[in-house]
Amino acid sequence: MSPLAVGAAPTPAELGATPQEWLGRLGGPSLFRVPGRDRTRSRAVVTLLHGNEPSGIRACHRWLSTGATPAVDTLFVLGAVAAAHRPPGFAYRMLPGSRDLNRCFRAPFAGPEGALAAAILAAIDAARPEALIDLHNNTGHNPAYGVGTVVDAARLRLTSLFATRFVHSTIRLGALTEAAAGLGAVTIECGRAGDPAADAVACAGLDAFLSAADLELDAAPATAMTVLVDPVRVAVRQGVRIAFAELPAAGVDFALRSDIDRHNFEPLLPGAPVGSLAAGAPWPLVARGADGEDVSRDYFVADGSLIVTRRAMVPIMMTTSVDAALADCLFYAARQR
Ligand SMILES: [Zn+2]
Structure with a gap:
C-alpha cells in the first residue's frame, strides 16, 4: 500500500469548517490534483512536512474553501497530517518515534x-x-523568507x-526542495507558527501563486530582494x-539570551553576545x-564567561x-550577498 493517499480535489463537505476538521478526515499523508483553467x-504546493507549522495548511484550506479554480492544474501534497492533527493540534513536528x-x-x-x-x-x-512551493513556519520570531539551493530568477x-x-x-539536510532542485522549488518560511501575520503571508502568497496565469519565472522580482548566502x-x-535564561541557572551549562530571536536577519558585528557559559x-x-x-570557533569566541560572535554575521x-534547538539547531549564521 502506498504511504501517500491519492484522491480527488476535496469537496466543501470534505474540507469541513476548519483545517483541523479536514485533517481529521484525511487521517494521513495526502495528495490531490485540482484542475486548473489551463490543463x-x-x-505544486507542499505543506505540513512539519506537523507543528500550520500556516500552509490554513492557507490551503481557506483557498480551497472558496471553490476558486487555479490558473493551472495544481498538485497539493500534505505531509505530516497525523502529527498535525494530534491533540492539541499543530503541536508535534512529527509523531513521537517518527x-x-x-x-x-x-x-x-x-x-x-x-x-x-x-x-x-x-x-x-x-x-x-x-x-x-513548500510552506513552513519557524518557532522563533522571523520575518518571512524563502530558501533555495540555487539563486536564480x-x-x-x-x-x-x-x-x-x-x-x-x-x-544538504535531505529536504524536499533539495531533492526537487531540478524544478523551480523553494521552501517558504512564512514566519512564526501561530502568528496571524504568518498565516496572512501564506494566504496572500498562495493566492498569488495559484491565480497568476503566468508566474513570469524568467523576470526579475517586482520588489528588491535581500539575498543571504553561505549559511x-x-x-x-x-x-x-x-536554557534561554540568565546564569546562574541550576543544571544549565550554556544560557542563551531569551530575546535572541529578536535579532533574526539583523547583521551582528564581531563581539555580539550570544550566551553565557557556566564555570567549567x-x-x-x-x-x-x-x-x-x-x-x-571561527564564528564564535569565549570572552570571559560570555560566548560572543567572532566575525560579522x-x-x-x-x-x-x-526542544527545537536540541532536535534541530539554534540558528543559521549567514552573510548578506
Ligand atoms: Zn518546517
Whole structure:
C-alpha cells in the first residue's frame, strides 16, 4: 500500500469548517490534483512536512474553501497530517518515534518516512510542475523568507510572492526542495507558527501563486530582494545543557539570551553576545557549513564567561525553544550577498 493517499480535489463537505476538521478526515499523508483553467501545465504546493507549522495548511484550506479554480492544474501534497492533527493540534513536528519527514528526501529512503518521501517525489516527478512551493513556519520570531539551493530568477520570483528575503543554502539536510532542485522549488518560511501575520503571508502568497496565469519565472522580482548566502548551521554540542535564561541557572551549562530571536536577519558585528557559559562547562557550540566541518570557533569566541560572535554575521531562523534547538539547531549564521 502506498504511504501517500491519492484522491480527488476535496469537496466543501470534505474540507469541513476548519483545517483541523479536514485533517481529521484525511487521517494521513495526502495528495490531490485540482484542475486548473489551463490543463496543459501544473504547479505544486507542499505543506505540513512539519506537523507543528500550520500556516500552509490554513492557507490551503481557506483557498480551497472558496471553490476558486487555479490558473493551472495544481498538485497539493500534505505531509505530516497525523502529527498535525494530534491533540492539541499543530503541536508535534512529527509523531513521537517518527523521523523528521523533511530530512528524508534523499537515499536510502529508509523506513516509513523514507518511503513517504520517495512516494511524494515520484508523484511530483510525474506531474512535472513548472514551479513548487513548500510552506513552513519557524518557532522563533522571523520575518518571512524563502530558501533555495540555487539563486536564480525563478526562485527569487517565487519567493517574492511571500517575502523580500531569500537564503541560498548549500547545506544538504535531505529536504524536499533539495531533492526537487531540478524544478523551480523553494521552501517558504512564512514566519512564526501561530502568528496571524504568518498565516496572512501564506494566504496572500498562495493566492498569488495559484491565480497568476503566468508566474513570469524568467523576470526579475517586482520588489528588491535581500539575498543571504553561505549559511552555517549552529547547533548545541551533544550533552551540553541549555536554557534561554540568565546564569546562574541550576543544571544549565550554556544560557542563551531569551530575546535572541529578536535579532533574526539583523547583521551582528564581531563581539555580539550570544550566551553565557557556566564555570567549567565545555565549549557549547558546533557550526557546520556545506562541507560538514565544524567551524564554530571561527564564528564564535569565549570572552570571559560570555560566548560572543567572532566575525560579522546575519543570524537567521533563531529559536528560543529548547526542544527545537536540541532536535534541530539554534540558528543559521549567514552573510548578506
Ligand atoms: Zn518546517
